[in-house]
Amino acid sequence: MVAFAPSPVPLVIAGEHLAGRAPQHDKSLVRVRPGVYAPIADWSPLAPWERYLARVHATRVRIRHPVFCLESAAALLGLPLFGEPRHIHLLARGARTVTRGDVVAHAFLDSRAAVSLRDTSATSVADTVLDLGRVLPPAFGLAVADAALHHDEVSVESLRGRFAVQRARRGSRQIAWMLSEADPLAESVTESISRAVIGWLGYKRPELQVKFRYEGVDDRVDFYWRRRRTIGEADGFGKYDAGDPESSKARFIAEKVREDRLRRYERGFVRWDSHDPFHPQRLDAKLRAAGLILERAPNVALLATLRQASRRSTPASARDG
Numbered sequence: 452m453v454a455f456a457p458s459p460v461p462l463v464i465a466g467e468h469l470a471g472r473a474p475q476h477d478k479s480l481v482r483v484r485p486g487v488y489a490p491i492a493d494w495s496p497l498a499p500w501e502r503y504l505a506r507v508h509a510t511r512v513r514i515r516h517p518v519f520c521l522e523s524a525a526a527l528l529g530l531p532l533f534g535e536p537r538h539i540h541l542l543a544r545g546a547r548t549v550t551r552g553d554v555v556a557h558a559f560l561d562s563r564a565a566v567s568l569r570d571t572s573a574t575s576v577a578d579t580v581l582d583l584g585r586v587l588p589p590a591f592g593l594a595v596a597d598a599a600l601h602h603d604e605v606s607v608e609s610l611r612g613r614f615a616v617q618r619a620r621r622g623s624r625q626i627a628w629m630l631s632e633a634d635p636l637a638e639s640v641t642e643s644i645s646r647a648v649i650g651w652l653g654y655k656r657p658e659l660q661v662k663f664r665y666e667g668v669d670d671r672v673d674f675y676w677r678r679r680r681t682i683g684e685a686d687g688f689g690k691y692d693a694g695d696p697e698s699s700k701a702r703f704i705a706e707k708v709r710e711d712r713l714r715r716y717e718r719g720f721v722r723w724d725s726h727d728p729f730h731p732q733r734l735d736a737k738l739r740a741a742g743l744i745l746e747r748a749p750n751v752a753l754l755a756t757l758r759q760a761s762r763r764s765t766p767a768s769a770r771d772g
Contacts, residue, residue: 459501462488464488486513487513499534500526502535507519510539510554515570524578527573531640533587533763538762539553542559560618560619580595580605581614581617583595585621589628589756597642598637598643632647638660639685644728646659652731652734654676657676679743681721682719685725719741720741731749
C-alpha cells in the first residue's frame with residue numbers, strides 16, 4: 452500500500468474553523484490556498500519544498516478525487532523537489548490541458564498508471580520520473596531518477612520498459628541520457644547533480660559508495676577515482692545542524708578525523724558543497740587541485756542547462772538526502 456508524504460503543517464479548512472472567527476480574519480493563520488489555512492507559527496519555518504507539499508495537500512482537500520502528477524506527485528511520493536514549484540499539477544479529466552490559477556490539469560498523450568490512498572491518487576513513481584525527466588533540467592531529472600531507484604518497485608530496466616511504450620517524443624533524448632546515467636548508489640540530490648556536472652566537465656565517471664578499511668575503521672566515500680586514487684565527498688544541506696551546535700561540533704570533528712585517516716592512505720581528497728555543482732568552474736578548480744585530469748572536452752551545452760529557469764517560484768535549493 453502506498454504511503455503518501457503527510458502535510459508538514461496542520462491545515463484549517465474554511466467552514467471548519469473553531470476559533471470563533473473566520474480564518475481569513477485570524478492573524479494566527481496564513482492562507483495556503485483559497486479556503487485552506489495553516490498556523491503561521493508552523494508555516495514560517497518551512498523549507499520551500501515543504502510549503503509546496505502543504506499546497507498539494509491543501510489542493511487535495513478542495514478537489515474531489517484528484518490525481519496528482521509531475522512535481523505534485525513527486526511531493527506526495529517523497530521524490531526530490533527543487534525550490535517551490537509554481538504550479539499544482541493534476542491529470543485532466545478531459546482531452547485538453549487547462550490552467551486555473553496555480554492549478555494545471557494536464558491532458559497527456561499517453562495514459563498514466565496511478566497509485567492511490569483513500570481519496571487521493573498520484574501518478575506512479577515510474578511515470579512521475581519519466582514525466583519530470585522530460586521537463587526538468589537534465590541534472591535535476593537525474594536526481595529524481597536516482598532517488599526513485601531506492602523504491603523497491605523501480606529499476607532502470609522498469610523505467611526503460613515504461614519509456615519504450617510511451618508515444619510522446621518531447622524530451623526523449625533527455626530521458627535516454629537520464630536512464631543511461633541513473634544509479635541507485637547515489638544517496639543525495641547533491642551527489643546526483645555533482646555526478647552529472649563531473650561528467651559534463653570532462654572527467655572520468657567516479658565509482659560510488661566505495662568502502663575502505665584503514666586503521667581498523669570502515670569508511671565509505673561518495674566518489675572514488677580508482678586510477679588516480681582520489682576520493683570525492685559532496686556535502687549536502689543539513690549535514691551540520693546549526694540548531695544543535697554541540698552535535699554539529701562533534702560531527703565536524705569526527706568528519707575531520709575521518710578525512711585525515713583517508714588522506715594518509717589515498718593520493719587525493721576533494722570536498723565540495725551543494726552549491727559548487729551550480730558553479731562548474733568552481734567545482735572544476737577543486738577537482739583539478741586534487742590531481743584529477745580531464746579525459747575529454749567539457750560539454751558546454753549540458754553545463755549551460757544548470758542555468759535554465761526551472762519550474763519553481765523560489766531559488767534552486769533542493770531537498771537533499
